[in-house]
Amino acid sequence: MRIAVTGAGGRLGTSLRSELVGRPFVDAILAWDIPEHDLDDPASAERLVRRDRPDMVVHAAAWTDVDGCARDPELAMRRNGVATGELAAACALTGAGLIVISTNEVFDGTRKDGAGYGPDDEPHPINPYGASKLAGEQAARRAFAEAAAARGATDSRGVEPQLGIVRTAWLFGPGAPDFPTKILAAARRAAQAGEPLKVVGDEWGTPTYTVDLARAVVGLLESGRFAGTHHVVNGMFATRSQWAMYIIGRAQLDVEVEEVPSTTWPRPSTPPRWGVLEPTALPTGPLRVWTDAMAEYAPMLLARSEA
Ligand SMILES: NC(=O)c1ccc[n+]([C@@H]2O[C@H](COP(=O)([O-])OP(=O)(O)OC[C@H]3O[C@@H](n4cnc5c(N)ncnc54)[C@H](OP(=O)(O)O)[C@@H]3O)[C@@H](O)[C@H]2O)c1
Structure with missing residues (x-):
């Protein structure tokens, strides 16, 4: 083909x-x-x-x-x-x-x-x-x-x-800056300033x-x-703040995540609060859970952010 x-x-x-x-x-x-x-x-x-x-x-x-x-x-x-x-x-x-x-x-x-x-x-x-x-x-x-x-x-x-x-x-992965890349940079800034990192806690989806x-x-x-x-999504779901906590944990940063409502930062676009998709059957079987996928991606993410 x-x-x-x-x-x-x-x-x-x-x-x-x-x-x-x-x-x-x-x-x-x-x-x-x-x-x-x-x-x-x-x-x-x-x-x-x-x-x-x-x-x-x-x-x-x-x-x-x-x-x-x-x-x-x-x-x-x-x-x-x-x-x-x-x-x-x-x-x-x-x-x-x-x-x-x-x-x-x-x-x-x-x-x-x-x-x-x-x-x-x-x-x-x-x-x-x-x-x-x-x-x-x-x-x-x-x-x-x-x-x-x-x-x-x-x-x-x-x-x-x-x-x-x-x-x-x-979506996350190699290429243009994704949510994990942006959160990691923000977490490093918060760690340096000794401040908590505010992340939206009332928006759900599947990384x-x-x-x-x-x-x-x-x-x-x-x-x-x-x-x-x-x-087609990875398995399980999370809030933005749970995703951020996972990334901060992998980076071993000493930063507290403070969950805030999405209304904290008014944006031109309103995301769906419950953005979870039910995965459909695939010829190749279900995708692994998102945390396993993040675990594979994390070394690449951390290496890139330190470069
Ligand atoms: N990112 C997410 O979280 C997400 C979630 C759900 C669904 N999707 C869908 O998944 C698909 C891939 O997303 P992605 O994250 O890979 O997006 P992406 O990294 O932003 O890539 C989009 C691609 O479209 C090209 N493009 C943008 N404007 C264009 C134009 N006017 N004419 C021709 N090409 C143009 C971009 O070229 P340049 O790089 O040169 O601008 C880039 O190659 C999209 O259909 C998106 O709607 C994404």
Whole structure:
């Protein structure tokens, strides 16, 4: 298979490319990113799909600055919503399959029964980033449905191109500064000042390791059973403050974590308070619990932060 990855230089894109290297089912890895692949350019996705003729595209590119999206919802909708529809239309028309990476922020986080959100739960975003990502999911589904209807039954290879939506949450891993990197820097500053570190204690989610997520997505690709909506996160969940405490413990820093409500720092974007996703079944089995993934990542994180 010729597999294209959008947002190829981003945190997840980088892990996806590493995970695809050397896989027997992969003929070529096509890395698409700015400036060639531009979410602001309505013609960019179709141009690349026609030029590179991928069998599969994994769409990891997005405008992930949630506060930026809240300040400019129209641009968020263009980049995360409309551009996903354009890519999906180009894929569906040329017979390429597509996996769209989406987010827990399509849910409002008001669930009270302690269970994670499943794929059948009704999305209801409460911020422009979540709204734009949900619009992207919907535009992709529409494009594949319209292409299938226009084609009649099957494409020239006798196989209907498939669409998968993979929702995930709270990504961490090598690449751009993630929550663990930022918390570690803040904890070091607090330790030097001899002050407690204030961290939000009323926002729940599942920290998810990009390496594990990439492995799961590649497993879905390899199995060929990626159609539909999947919730792919590491096991268990935590509050932001619990995640911070774990990181501070691994770094052996003498800092007290003071749990504060999310209203302490008003932000342009309101995150869902209960952002927990219920993991769906995967051909490669469930992802390990997030603390085990963090334990693998911690030496890399600490080495990088000390460099
Ligand atoms: N980060 C999270 O916690 C999280 C949680 C749930 C879901 N997700 C989803 O997971 C996916 C990957 O996230 P990530 O954390 O890997 O994000 P990331 O590190 O911010 O990477 C996003 C990628 O998209 C590219 N991009 C940004 N604006 C673009 C534009 N206008 N045109 C073309 N490409 C553009 C970026 O390029 P530059 O680096 O050059 O800007 C980068 O390669 C996204 O779909 C995101 O919505 C992320």
